[in-house]
Amino acid sequence: MTTSHPGGIGIIGEHRVARIGYGAMGLGHAVPQSDATAVLRRAVELGVNHIDTASFYDDGVVNRRIREALAPYRDDLVIVSKVGARAATGPVPLALAQHPADLRAAVELDLTGLGLEQIPIVNLRRADIGPGLTAEGDQVVDLDDQLAEMIALRDEGKIGAIGISNIDLNTLRRALPAGIVCVQNAYSLLNRRHEDELALCLEEDIAWAPYFPLGSAFPGFPKVAENPVVQRIAADIGASGAQVGLAWLLAHAHNTLLIAGTTSIAHLEENLAAGDLTLSAQYLAELDGIDAGLPQGDGVQPFLDEGR
Numbered sequence: 001m002t003t004s005h006p007g008g009i010g011i012i013g014e015h016r017v018a019r020i021g022y023g024a025m026g027l028g029h030a031v032p033q034s035d036a037t038a039v040l041r042r043a044v045e046l047g048v049n050h051i052d053t054a055s056f057y058d059d060g061v062v063n064r065r066i067r068e069a070l071a072p073y074r075d076d077l078v079i080v081s082k083v084g085a086r087a088a089t090g091p092v093p094l095a096l097a098q099h100p101a102d103l104r105a106a107v108e109l110d111l112t113g114l115g116l117e118q119i120p121i122v123n124l125r126r127a128d129i130g131p132g133l134t135a136e137g138d139q140v141v142d143l144d145d146q147l148a149e150m151i152a153l154r155d156e157g158k159i160g161a162i163g164i165s166n167i168d169l170n171t172l173r174r175a176l177p178a179g180i181v182c183v184q185n186a187y188s189l190l191n192r193r194h195e196d197e198l199a200l201c202l203e204e205d206i207a208w209a210p211y212f213p214l215g216s217a218f219p220g221f222p223k224v225a226e227n228p229v230v231q232r233i234a235a236d237i238g239a240s241g242a243q244v245g246l247a248w249l250l251a252h253a254h255n256t257l258l259i260a261g262t263t264s265i266a267h268l269e270e271n272l273a274a275g276d277l278t279l280s281a282q283y284l285a286e287l288d289g290i291d292a293g294l295p296q297g298d299g300v301q302p303f304l305d306e307g308r
């Protein structure tokens with residue numbers, strides 16, 4: 001069904017990874033532990049060696065589940081985490097934690113939660129643009145202060161490399177001298193507002209690991225698989241809408257690494273098999289032509305960001 005590296009091989013920092021990885025955000029307590037374990041093990045069995053997580057996903061539950069399912073880890077497994085938020089109680093289970101000391105505390109949580117001596121790559125999850133929480137008041141923290149802490153964490157060996165997330169072009173340019181190896185912004189076939197940031201990543205040989213590649217599980221974000229053009233092409237070629245959306249992302253830019261999330265083994269297998277799909281030039285042109293401006297509901301629909 002899939003090759004040993006779903007989607008072929010991509011580069012993230014010093015690591016060669018399958019271009020189709022896995023986003024673990026949805027594997028919190030809403031999913032039975034046995035299901036989470038099964039999905040994670042199946043992903044790795046099928047060649048996934050890039051898993052995205054954060055210590056604040058369900059207050060450490062997701063990290064612990066990754067550890068329980070996959071440790072001792074395969075040598076080639078690249079676990080990527082993020083800092084800049086913390087778990088919180090209340091309707092939004094997440095709060096910003098942007099100060100340098102917060103970034104360090106989150107890395108420590110990752111190290112213990114995941115049971116690693118070094119987190120291979122950690123994204124500085126900025127809060128200057130949405131979707132999700134944006135910084136106000138004392139959470140507005142200078143980029144240089146944050147990067148200095150990330151560099152210190154890298155110098156100490158607690159993290160292997162630095163990525164950045166939720167940023168505009170100007171912030172990305174300012175961050176580049178820190179040695180950024182990957183960028184995570186919300187981006188999909190239906191949301192291409194960050195094309196300029198993607199272009200800069202291409203130019204700089206930086207991995208582009210878009211989040212919400214399928215439109216996310218949250219209401220208010222258009223779902224790629226539900227788009228009529230996507231559905232027509234999917235029916236024509238005998239694929240699913242999700243596969244068409246993921247295959248478009250892979251074809252659109254060679255530095256793209258996928259971290260679609262799923263709690264279902266069937267969806268996982270489908271998403272990995274998208275790496276075997278080749279879209280014709282005509283289909284790619286039609287998909288390129290889809291209106292991918294501001295997502296419907298963005299900024300209006302209450303959005304609980306990354307906590308579930």
Ligand SMILES: NC(=O)c1ccc[n+]([C@@H]2O[C@H](COP(=O)([O-])OP(=O)(O)OC[C@H]3O[C@@H](n4cnc5c(N)ncnc54)[C@H](OP(=O)(O)O)[C@@H]3O)[C@@H](O)[C@H]2O)c1
Nearest residue numbers: 023024025211212213214215216217242260261262263267
């Ligand atoms: N840097 C950041 O600020 C940031 C923010 C948010 C997320 N992330 C990361 O990005 C990853 C991806 O984002 P995401 O998981 O929120 O959104 P996503 O990958 O766009 O979408 C996930 C949703 O799509 C569904 N889905 C997955 N495969 C499917 C398929 N083949 N057919 C139909 N539905 C399918 C899932 O439902 P099922 O479970 O039913 O399959 C889930 O509801 C996260 O897991 C997280 O690691 C990073």
